[in-house]
Amino acid sequence: MTSPGAWVEAMREALALAQDPEAPYGENPRVGCVIVGPDGVVGRGFHRGAGTPHAEVVALQQAGRQARGATAVVTLEPCRHTGRTGPCTEALASAGVARVVVGQPDPTPDAGGGAAVLRGMGVEVVEGVLADEAERVNVEWTFAVTHGRPFVTWKAAVSLDGRVAGADGGPTPITGDAARSEVHRLRARVGAIVVGTGTVLADDPSLTVRLPGHRVVAPPVRVVMGSRAIPATSRVLDSSAPTMVTGDRRPAEVLTALADRGVRHVLLEGGPTLARSFLDDHLVDSVDWFVAPLVLGDGPVALPAVSPGGAGPVGVDVSEVTIVGEDVRVVGRVRYEEN
Ligand code: AOF
Ligand code: ZN
DSSP, X not given: OOXXXXXXXXXXXXXXXXXXXXXXXXXXXXXXXXXXXXXEEEEEEEOOSTTSOOHHHHHHHHHGGGGTTOEEEEEEOOOOSOSSSOOHHHHHHHTTOOEEEEEEOOOOTTTOOHHHHHHHTTOEEEOOTTHHHHHHHTHHHHHHHHHTSOEEEEEEEEOTTOBSSOTTOSOOOOSOHHHHHHHHHHHTTOSEEEEEHHHHHHHOOOOXXXXXXXXXXXXXXXXXXXXXXOOTTOGGGSTTSOEEEEOOOOHHHHHHHHHHTTOOEEEEEEOHHHHHHHHHTTOOOEEEEEEOSOOOOSSOBSSOOXXXXXXXXXXXXXXXXXXXXXXXXXEEEEEOOXX
């Protein structure tokens, strides 16, 4: 296990472990670890969510005494802090691991810096192996811990003429079943789903994750922004998931409150007024739009006209265009002009 080629191969396996279907998206990053001894892999582990053992500890437990002199390949730099669990740097060094191969550096101030700590304890550390791939596993988490606020994805379902509802403004089926299941898959990955009071009043959405065969471990918190009152019978207030009704209409303040609750990724689900206020404050980070093959001809559009001082045109670096059922999905990162 001394060749860079073998490290890359083991890192690929660790990346696959990090993305196991049982590895949740949440407050903590998704991390995988493979421990390789002279005769091959002796331990594998991945992280199952905040409060559970880190990937390294799971893999070390499996390896037992075979960890001595072995190489631990980890998708994220091992933590050096005592958080909900103890430092992985200690666990690796005391198990006698000789070398640690790291993917992504840990961007958090308290846990980051484990590579230097390991070197100080006499462990060889190789950094930056498949670092880009490793970071891609935790794009939103990395953004959130670096920027101190959750990553925001704006989801919309629009007709070809850019409308999100029919003439009466009420709920109109726009996209098909396949697109709707994709939205539930997307909801399953976020920590919060945010809507304005207007959407609650017009559509009475449930904002829950409904996927056949999918076990919802921690449902995203449903957040209602705005000052209008919503009926006590609104679906969003039922007991199927936690709900935060905030009288606050200021995107940055609401995002800070969500960051304090450990939310790393927010899904903005409507309506147009809310999207406008997030966009004006440059607080939309990515779009995930479904465009349906339908011309509604009348009704509200996805975004109201620009307000004074608001954001003008914004570009999107598209990473995905797919056909989902009969609808077209466009995913990409928002690019704001520097000003
Ligand atoms: C994880 N899983 O496998 C690794 C992590 O305070 P804690 O115990 O929840 O630790 C969370 C931090 O530990 C996390 O933000 C990251 O910096 C580091 N590594 N975290 O949840 C893991 N290896
Ligand atoms: Zn750790």
